[in-house]
Amino acid sequence: MHRHIEGTTASEIAESVRSGIDRGILQPGDALPPVRALAESLGVNRNTVVAAYRHLAGSGLVVSRGRGGTRVAARTVVAQEGYATDSALRDVGTGNPDPALIPDASDALARAGGHPVLYGEPVIDPGLRSWATAWMSDATNASAGRLTVTSGAADAVERLLAQALTREDAVGLEDPCFLTSKHTVQVGGYRPVAIPCDDEGMTVAGLRDALAHGVRAVVCTPRAQNPSGASLSAPRARELRDVLAEHPYVLVIEDDHFSMLSTRPFHSVVPVGHRRWALVRSVSKFLGPDMCLAVTSSDTETAAGLAMRLTPGTTWVSHLLQRLVHALMTDPQVRTRIGEAAAHYAARNTAFVHLLTAHDITATVPDGLNLWVDVECSAEAVVTQLMRRGWLARAGDDFAVEAGATPSRRLRLTVHDLDDADLALLASDVGDAVRTVRVRETGVA
Structure with missing residues (x-):
């Protein structure tokens, strides 16, 4: 690995690693040489290599794993908004506005x-x-x-x-x-x-x-x-x-x-x-x-x-x-329609927050199309439980700026297009899913 990395300044070393990644010499998951070893190989100060690795990490090209060393980062794909494709589940993670509330442009x-x-x-x-x-x-x-x-x-x-x-x-x-x-x-x-x-x-x-x-x-x-x-x-x-x-x-x-x-x-x-x-x-x-x-x-x-x-x-x-x-x-009618849509989104989100409260789940009434719900346990695990109940939700992990950061305890839910019966059913299923995960994590029923 040492022979593929060269340079005498931090920027030259970083560019050498970047070039190796671009040419496929360095693959995702490959370990870079330890700082001390690379510094000795290149005949530079240890701090020069530290600066190069820090620059690469800041650019998202490498990740530091402590004692596991520094490795080439995987090329991650950022999650996208909208409906999930190829799913038979009821999607409550879309982030979409309600099509019934979008004014007709005819x-x-x-x-x-x-x-x-x-x-x-x-x-x-x-x-x-x-x-x-x-x-x-x-x-x-x-x-x-x-x-x-x-x-x-x-x-x-x-x-x-x-x-x-x-x-x-x-x-x-x-x-x-x-x-x-x-x-x-x-x-x-x-x-x-x-x-x-x-x-x-x-x-x-x-x-x-x-x-x-x-x-x-x-x-x-x-x-x-x-x-x-x-x-x-x-x-x-x-x-x-x-x-x-x-x-x-x-x-x-x-x-x-x-x-x-x-x-x-x-x-x-x-x-x-x-x-x-x-x-x-x-x-x-x-x-x-x-x-x-x-x-x-x-x-x-x-x-x-x-x-x-x-x-x-x-x-x-x-x-x-x-x-x-x-x-x-x-168009005055369109402006009225927009005002009605604003009231609808606010009312449906507020109604769902009240339903969640009855299931001992805390959520604040937000502004916007979505709810940001603190489940006080692993959000990914709750998403899995909801899938078994027929719902496709979205964990907060997708929205973290730093991938792989602390696992999220939040769900982002889009519920404004659900009728009263489905709204109550989702709140009940979220409550059941959260209780199941909390018991698994804490051992307390």
């Missing part, structure tokens, strides 16, 4: 026509720009920002990171984390840094620690955090702004994905006058996931970088789609 389609759009014309349709400007006006920074339209929130976040970062730069992610954000950071080759969340969202101590570790960007969900459903309180947002004010050039991305469906007020973490920031709002939760459109308001420099990232690819989002979104969002 009438709006007839109003979405207009003159053909040619190269060189404005990339944002005038009608959508007017509506979007008002939509973003509740955020102090966003009201003075520059608008960009992308193909959904994930597209916006990916391009925002790409225009600001280079490979292996550190990105602060909420922990637990939205699956798409994890995937975006992994594919981009960035280094994720976990920022713990509690019932009020991103923690102040976690953000401060991430900034101390050199993150160049932070992705924050101000309300209806996925998977936890947490929303920032006004005091928490203020504390986070105070911390970020000391780092004006760190890119702060706020993904307000639930926006119009949220029952909580919007509290921004972006300090007034911050140099690099972006607020992203998509329409997918209330107009449907297939309506791939998001509006981003950002500072001028970030907006220019985002537009540059769009130029060699899609260039612009279809004006037909933009006009369709505008037609829907300016």
Whole structure:
């Protein structure tokens, strides 16, 4: 193994290992030489090898196993949102909105026509720009920002990171984390840094620690955090702004994905006058996931970088789609329908929390499409028990920023489309599954 690794600096050694992985010389699970042995072989200081291995670990290319040494990491696939394929079980882990609550676009389609759009014309349709400007006006920074339209929130976040970062730069992610954000950071080759969340969202101590570790960007969900459903309180947002004010050039991305469906007020973490920031709002939760459109308001420099990232690819989002979104969002009946959907999601989640309480399972009423349930035992084991009862649930392990971290005690459940009978049945089955696992783990009935 020693002969495949060379270099006299930490970066050269790390690049040599990376090259070996890329060429297939080093396979997942292969052990790298012990630090002392490699240092002697290369004729370098031991700390140089330590720095190289730390760099590789931060990039996700190797994992340290203590006395088990340092090994090449397996190429893991990040779990994805949506329905599980090829399963006959009742899926309550989808994260999807209720299709029955998505407005019918048939009438709006007839109003979405207009003159053909040619190269060189404005990339944002005038009608959508007017509506979007008002939509973003509740955020102090966003009201003075520059608008960009992308193909959904994930597209916006990916391009925002790409225009600001280079490979292996550190990105602060909420922990637990939205699956798409994890995937975006992994594919981009960035280094994720976990920022713990509690019932009020991103923690102040976690953000401060991430900034101390050199993150160049932070992705924050101000309300209806996925998977936890947490929303920032006004005091928490203020504390986070105070911390970020000391780092004006760190890119702060706020993904307000639930926006119009949220029952909580919007509290921004972006300090007034911050140099690099972006607020992203998509329409997918209330107009449907297939309506791939998001509006981003950002500072001028970030907006220019985002537009540059769009130029060699899609260039612009279809004006037909933009006009369709505008037609829907300016229809009073559609806006009423969105308000009814918001009330429905909140009511069904609240009802299920009350049912769980009757089975001695604690859960807080969240904001968003999902519930984040503390089962006080192995969530994976509870998922297995629920499968035997006909349900397909999702353990919180999928949402951990660091794979292989402490096993989760949380379930993320999507229950808003269940009727009263099924809601009661699921609560009962969750209760039975949790009791079974707890007895196995503790021996106490």
